[in-house]
Amino acid sequence: MDILDLTAVELGRKIREHEIRVVEATEASLAQIEKLEPQLNCYVTVAKEQALKQAKEVQKRIDDKTLTGPLAGVPMAMKDNMCLEGLPTTCSSKILENFVPTYTAEAVKRLIGAGAVILGKTNMDEFAMGSTTETSAFGETKNPWNPAHVPGGSSGGSCAAVAANECFYALGSDTGGSIRQPSSFCGVTGIKPTYGTVSRYGLIAYGSSLDQIGPVARNVEDCAAVLETIASYDKKDSTSIRREDCDFTAALVDDVRGMRIGIVRDYLGEGLDDEVRDAVLAAARVLEEKGAVTEEFDLSLVEYAIPAYYVIASAEASSNLSRFDGIKYGYRTKEYEGLHHLYKKSRSEGFGKEVKRRIMLGSFVLSSGYYDAYYLKALRTKALIKQAFDKAFSRYDLILGPAAPSTAPRLGESLQDPLKMYLGDIYTIAVNLAGLPGMTVPCGRDSQGLPIGLQLIGDCFREKNLIRAAYAYECTRSYEMPDLAKQAREQEVR
DSSP states (O other): OOGGGSOHHHHHHHHHTTSSOHHHHHHHHHHHHHHHHHHHOOEEEEOHHHHHHHHHHHHHHHHTTSOOSTTTTOEEEEETTBOBTTBOOOTTOGGGTTOOOSSOOHHHHHHHHTTOEEEEEEOOSGGGOOSSSOSOTTOOOOBTTBTTBOOOSSSHHHHHHHHTTSSSEEEEEESSSTTHHHHHHHTOEEEEOOTTSBOOTTBOOSSTTTOEEEEEESSHHHHHHHHHHHBOOOTTSTTOOOOSOOOGGGGOOSOOTTOEEEEEGGGGSTTSOHHHHHHHHHHHHHHHHTTOEEEEEOOTTHHHHHHHHHHHHHHHHHHHGGGOSSSSSSOOOSSOSSHHHHHHHHHHHHSOHHHHHHHHHHHHHHSTTTIIIIIIHHHHHHHHHHHHHHHHHTTOSEEEEESSSSSOOBTTTGGGOHHHHHHTTTTTHHHHHTTOOEEEEEEEEOTTSOEEEEEEEEOTTOHHHHHHHHHHHHTTSOOOOOHHHHHHHHHHHO
């Protein structure tokens, strides 16, 4: 079997058993990156020399049995809004094009401690603001299943890199579906954990009350292993939560007998593509055949989730992004007259169109005279949405539905109509507003051959229910790889 055919956990096992060397696995990933990057543009930075050096050091620690974990020696990638000391961190924005952090994000630090080999930083929508990875200042990422289509966003680079075998797993961040939606579009598995489970220290903020780091991988087992590694209490993050139940791999059991699954009737109506609906309901029937009890129900307030989310996220973005002013770090305009002009010109030149749009929207809803009418009302709506989920979870162990209304749109379609792009988040954003865990697993392909994703939503701190149901469903299917990735491997063999 080719190295790139292995899952992250399988590769980790073969490395521990000395069947494969860490450098060998790293070189295989780097070769795949070299072949496919001209077509896909999944990475902003490829740290080839650093990765090979790290691979040799990790191999020594495996040989002397210092490292014994399931992910030791496995090459991975990280979204470019997470800091790594000594490596550029740009958030795919011109305003941070020359920023090199002096510290490492806590989640990344935990992976390094577990023996991860970091291949590089993946492309994303600028400051995670977008659903297609087309707002990146470094060019759009393309979908490995069909390069004429988007990979989703904002973690599109991470999801496309996993799908294309350019890494064995990756980290993404999820503010309103930014792990789950691109996982659906790229045919991979992604988890957004309960808010506070993974430290946000070192994650450059978009919406601080919504952002959460999570894993993207080829299957449920890999995601569970990564999440188990990065979940931790961190005193450097005031929103971090101390949890005792982080043994997520214990939930990898092919048994859903008696599990109560709610299917949101509101998610299956107008606006949902027929092929997506059919695939999602077929997945529900599979779980039903395995012993789960499924039932359709109405989740109120769904239509208010999008306006509430964009008011809150934009308000937080306008505050968080005020630090990028051309003074402390990052891009600074070359010609200016006075301090105010420096701020204005640096930000005008450094930020892209979508980021400016959300900063202006956020500044508007926080301004005098509009704060009560928009921002406070959005916060009250957020609380009501959480109450609606609490009521649902008093009856169900998890909620099942689509991750996106359609499969991946063609490049260039979404940015022509920003409101339509925002509406594409309708099935994912309520999860962030309520601080819940959510997960996407592949559940089929449409008539164009593009992947369809099934979304599972759990109650707070109930990731194990998601993992258990996703694993049981996954046991009925085999992993599918894009033709692009297969062809690149076959060329290597020849």
